[in-house]
Amino acid sequence: MSLVNIKDLSVCYGAKTVLHNISLVVNPGEGWVIRGESGSGKTTLGRTIAGSVRHSGDVTIHFNTQSPLPATTLFVESWYRFTNLEGDRNFYYQQRYNHQQRRDTVTIARELELFGKEHALNNVRLQELIATLDYTRVLDEQLFEISSGEHKKLQLIKALWLHPQLLIIDQPYTGLDVKSRGRLNELLNAYTGNGGTLILISNDTELPACVNRFAMLKDGRLSTDETAFRFEEKVLKPLPHFLKEPPQYTTQTLIHMKDIHVRYDDKQVLSNIQWQVNAGDRWLLQGHNGSGKSTLLSLITGDHPQAYANDIKLFGVQRGGGESIWDIKRRIGLISPELHWYFDANATVLQSLASGFFDSNGLYRQLRYMQKQQLDELLKFLDLYDVKNELLTTLPLGKQRLALLGRTIIKNPQLLVLDEPCQGLDQQQTQYFNKLVDEISRNGVTIIYVGHFETQLPACITHKLVLENGRSIENNRIATQSR
Known part of the structure; x- marks a missing residue:
């Protein structure tokens, strides 16, 4: 049967x-x-x-x-x-980075304990699954502290x-x-x-x-x-004019990190990281789930309070030297799975893209004329114009991601931080977005791109940083792929 x-x-x-x-x-x-x-x-x-x-x-x-x-x-x-x-x-x-608010959700271990009791499950099998998926190190973490990959592992376990x-x-x-x-x-x-x-x-x-x-x-x-089952390759439209304009750099070195350490209680998350990102570099950031990639990026984007306890210069200014978090964010375009999780559920597609002008979680300001023009160009470029007034959350996941990718590039920032930007996109959309990154890179923008798979990366990558257990195991220039 x-x-x-x-x-x-x-x-x-x-x-x-x-x-x-x-x-x-x-x-x-x-x-x-x-x-x-x-x-x-x-x-x-x-x-x-x-x-x-x-x-x-x-x-x-x-x-x-x-x-x-x-x-x-x-x-x-x-x-x-x-x-x-x-x-x-x-x-x-x-x-998720604020130690003072780290007790707001249950730990992973407690979540699994409650699930096991609810379904009367054998704890021996749980330990086998935890070992197979290398999950022991996050059991004492809070639910909102772990990365998207670690959340997926929890679901699967x-x-x-x-x-x-x-x-x-x-x-x-x-x-x-x-x-x-x-x-x-x-x-x-x-x-x-x-x-x-x-x-x-x-x-x-x-x-x-x-x-x-x-x-x-x-x-x-x-x-x-x-x-x-065949994906037809999507032809890249001509870039909106504003994305062809070169960034206005005020310093040659955008990121300078020296002896970076991040610790939560007894857990060392990052240790002795040295990293310099110069204007026009296109970096690939890699590492296994939980290796410290998201934490490292949060030091750059101004979201991690321990940035002030480390030797970090961003856009030529020492952290703690009087700059505000908004001084940093206005130079950066960011997309990440976690940002998607926490994004305003009541925002329309149009509001979601436009919020990138202000680095906000939704649109709370009036747009100037030129901003409206850029917004219209980008909505049409991403084939989102016809759904611009729909709630972002009502779109298929892949189109939600495309909308947030639009938010990332709408202000044509000096630095693009693309943390697993193609997560949730299908093969056609992934190829299309990476072609878009390659095309945008021609204007000299600096890029940090997080991706696990060499076959799903833009061709413009020039440098590579690999983390393992919070330490750098590779930090070098690489040969740029042929276009």
């Missing part, structure tokens, strides 16, 4: 049909991958199978009553949503610990480094080998061996023809 039987499934959001007349059969023990461009309905299909979306048509799940596995479906969201101790989600970006009969994972590899992806694939193979049925929502190509079934969504319709 099939585990999942879908017949004539349709889902509409208002007047928009997201899924149209879909039929699908999933048998016990199979490993499926569902692919499609951003906005094609992949996440909606996963949530519908899990029972959380209103629909027409039939979705029937036949659990095996003789199986030792829980007769349940678990849907793992593309990112982890959590609350503080009072049940509130009202976090702000800088809070809980899901594999529960080991339901049907497991649906949306974007399983988001934020994971190369080593962690390989170990996750081993765990997913073991999951199906022990009787689980797996559905992955992903456009990644390095899938576990247990994936033996394929489906693709396009225009709300489902196809199981693997040869039909």
Whole structure:
């Protein structure tokens, strides 16, 4: 008997049909991958199978009553949503670096303890999963302190610990480094080998061996023809004129760090970091999950209070020398997964992009005429003009990221800090954005780009810094790739 039987499934959001007349059969023990461009309905299909979306048509799940596995479906969201101790989600970006406010959420260990008690799970299996995904070092951290990759690992550990009969994972590899992806694939193979049925929502190509079934969504319709899955390369439009203008540098050295140390209680996060970024450099910043990349970047963007306890010069000025955080931020364009988490949920697409002029979490000021002109140019350039008045949170995740990428470049800053900028983008969008970075780099902008995979990077990179356990293990110039 099939585990999942879908017949004539349709889902509409208002007047928009997201899924149209879909039929699908999933048998016990199979490993499926569902692919499609951003906005094609992949996440909606996963949530519908899990029972959380209103629909027409039939979705029937036949659990095996003789199986030792829980007769349940678990849907793992593309990112982890959590609350503080009072049940509130009202976090702000800088809070994760503020030691005085580090006791506002439970620790990872406590979160796992509560999950295990709720589902009466075996602690031995938990320890195996923690060891496999190299998660021991973050167990005493607060939920809002850890990186996007560490949040994804928490989701995956809980899901594999529960080991339901049907497991649906949306974007399983988001934020994971190369080593962690390989170990996750081993765990997913073991999951199906022990009787689980797996559905992955992903456009990644390095899938576990247990994936033996394929489906693709396009225009709300489902196809199981693997040869039909092709991304058409998107042609880069001419850059808006304002992005061709060279930055107005006031100093040749933008970042100078000497003997940088960051510690939380007994935990050393960064140790003895030496780093200099000159005008026009394009740096690649790499390191495994939890290696200290986000903390290092927070010292640059002015979000970390320990910047004042270190020898750091930004744009030629010593930190603590009288400059304000806004003096720093007006020279920087930033995108990161964490900034996306904490962004204003009530902001429209237009307001989200325009807030980049003021480094705010939403738009709270009137725009000048030239700013309005730049905003219109960029909305059209990113193909977001038609949805400019919609709430950012109502867009597919990939388009949300594109909107925030627009926020990053709208003021044509001296320094672009692109922390995993393509997280949540599909293959086509990733290629397009990296071409955009290459094109923007021609004006001489300085770039710090965080990315795990050499095949998903812009060609303009000139330097590389690699962190391991808070220390620098590589810091050098590299050969620029051919365009």
